[in-house]
Every structure is written in C-alpha cells, then in structure tokens.
Amino acid sequence: MPINPITESMWPEIYKLQSQVYVDIEPEPLEVLRDKWQHSAHCCFVYQNEEQKVMAYLLAHVWANKTPPKLYQTLSEKKDGSQLFLHDLAVSALLKGSGVGKQMVEQLKLIAKQYNYSQIQLVAIQGSVPFWQKMGFEIDHEQAANASYGPDAKIMKQVL
Numbered sequence: 001m002p003i004n005p006i007t008e009s010m011w012p013e014i015y016k017l018q019s020q021v022y023v024d025i026e027p028e029p030l031e032v033l034r035d036k037w038q039h040s041a042h043c044c045f046v047y048q049n050e051e052q053k054v055m056a057y058l059l060a061h062v063w064a065n066k067t068p069p070k071l072y073q074t075l076s077e078k079k080d081g082s083q084l085f086l087h088d089l090a091v092s093a094l095l096k097g098s099g100v101g102k103q104m105v106e107q108l109k110l111i112a113k114q115y116n117y118s119q120i121q122l123v124a125i126q127g128s129v130p131f132w133q134k135m136g137f138e139i140d141h142e143q144a145a146n147a148s149y150g151p152d153a154k155i156m157k158q159v160l
Helices: 008-021 030-039 100-114 129-134
Strands: 003-005 044-048 054-063 083-091 119-124 154-159
Touching: 003 100, 008 030, 008 054, 008 083, 030 054, 030 083, 044 100, 054 100, 083 100, 100 119, 119 129, 129 154
Parallel strands: 083 119
Antiparallel strands: 003 044, 044 054, 054 083, 119 154
C-alpha cells in the first residue's frame, strides 16, 4: 500500500488534485493547505501510484475546539488538543471505488489511536455523508457547519 508522508515536492500535485476533486466549493489557497501539514505533519499523507504520482491525499490536524475550523483560513499556532480534525480527503476520479479512500481513513484512525486522540471530527461536503457513515462517522446534530463549507455540509465525528 503506497501511503507515504507528505514532502515539500508533492504540493503542486496535491493542489492540482484538490481543484479536480472539490468542485462544489472554491479551492483553498496552497498556503492554507500547507498550514495543516505544518501544524500536524504526522496526520497528513498521500497515496502514490507506481510512478510516484500523487493520486490521493489526506490532511488532518490536532484540534481542541468543538466547532470545526473555517475554510480558507490558516490555523493558530497552538498545536495541542485531544482530537483530530480531518480537513481533506481527496481521491482522484481514476481511483473511484478502489478502496484507497478507506485505506487512508484507516491509516488516520491508527495514528489517532497511537497518539491517544479521543475522536476525529470532519465536515462532510459534496454529498459524502454516506461514505463517512460507512467509515463509522456519525452526524453531529448539535451543531451546523459554517456556510463556507457549502449548503449541504454536515459536521460528523467518530469517538475512538
């Protein structure tokens, strides 16, 4: 399974993949994406094909608040917290149905357990709620997602 840590040279491919996958919202600036990695590199990784091309990426970071971070903004300098926020999971259309997304989520869950995080939170967009439910996440009915995530966005979480 070619899941690898992110390196500096991968960012042009990650940025391009973001633009291809997230079609219902405006892509985030590269500096915002990189900020997640710089904040919590141990929770960010890519899936590469045999030619070492980035075909999927996952960005997550340590988070201490109940409310998810807003899109298009960098994180604060504070790097502690008891949970993870899964910011992005982007998989190339060429890998649809291959199980790569599931593999990457499982990798993040292993990391979360290794570091004793209490839960993983995310905002499901673009009709992805059924995928996240298959991964064991539940809708958090106590709060609504920030409008920047789009009209159908749902906050979801999984207690570990």
